[in-house]
Amino acid sequence: VTAQARKANLEFDATQGKILLKLTDCHLDVPGRGSMWMAEETRALPLPGGLNRTKARHMSIETLKHKLGQENQRQQQIEEQQIVQACFRMTTGDFADWTTNETAKTTPRKSRIKPTVLRTEMHSRIAFSSSCFFFVLLGAPLAITQARRQVLTNFLTCFLPIIIVYYPVVMLCISQSRAGKVDPAWAMWIGNGVLFLAGSIMFRRCCRN
Numbered sequence: 001v002t003a004q005a006r007k008a009n010l011e012f013d014a015t016q017g018k019i020l021l022k023l024t025d026c027h028l029d030v031p032g033r034g035s036m037w038m039a040e041e042t043r044a045l046p047l048p049g050g051l052n053r054t055k056a057r058h059m060s061i062e063t064l065k066h067k068l069g070q071e072n073q074r075q076q077q078i079e080e081q082q083i084v085q086a087c088f089r090m091t092t093g094d095f096a097d098w099t100t101n102e103t104a105k106t107t108p109r110k111s112r113i114k115p116t117v118l119r120t121e122m123h124s125r126i127a128f129s130s131s132c133f134f135f136v137l138l139g140a141p142l143a144i145t146q147a148r149r150q151v152l153t154n155f156l157t158c159f160l161p162i163i164i165v166y167y168p169v170v171m172l173c174i175s176q177s178r179a180g181k182v183d184p185a186w187a188m189w190i191g192n193g194v195l196f197l198a199g200s201i202m203f204r205r206c207c208r209n
Contacts, residue, residue, distance in 0.1 A: 002029040012047075019045040056121040064122045071115040120177040120184040127188040134192045135162075137199035141206035161198075166191050 006025035013020060021043045029035045059067065139158055146154050170191040177184035 003027070004029075017047045019047060021045060056117050059118075059121070061122060061125065064118050068115055068118045068122070071118065075115070114178070114180070116180040116184070117178050120174060120188070123177075123184040123188040124174060127192055131192055131195070134195035134199060138195050138202060141199065141202040144206050145202070166194060169194060 003023065004027045005023040007023070009022040009024075011020040011022070012018075023038070023041045023043075026038045026041050027035065028038070056064065142158060143154065146157060170188075173182065173184075173187040173190050176182045177187045
């Protein structure tokens, strides 16, 4: 189909996942069907690929909480429907569908975004925003005890452990939390816990000196 218009306007509706195409003085040429002219025409087209998916990192905290509540409710509905279907088949003696895909066809689809991803994103933001306090807790006593050394030496002393220990631990916790293997409510605070432990040791040494 070939369309020619004097004026065209594109609008994106992210909530509905659609592209609204508005044509004015439009001439359509359809192969095998001829051509037609329309004064004004509006068409709704789906967003291609994954453009209509809002990633968890682009959501606000309130949106994450709301989305997580919806996912929990949907998961509860899926479990309740599966229980009802299982009870119905047990009472009727129809066990053949349990080995086929018939049950999956009648079960509500799960969301594309896993609840574990939403919970990980929500807890990681809180943990990351609080990490500056733990960095200061570690850096302040270290700067006091190492004040007589060179600046580059102090920088490497602080920077290398963070790169080698802190960030790998945080990335591992994020990966495991998104996969649902650990609870992000405490896993996302492991990195800060390491900083707190190291900072407490350095602060104790600083007080002794």
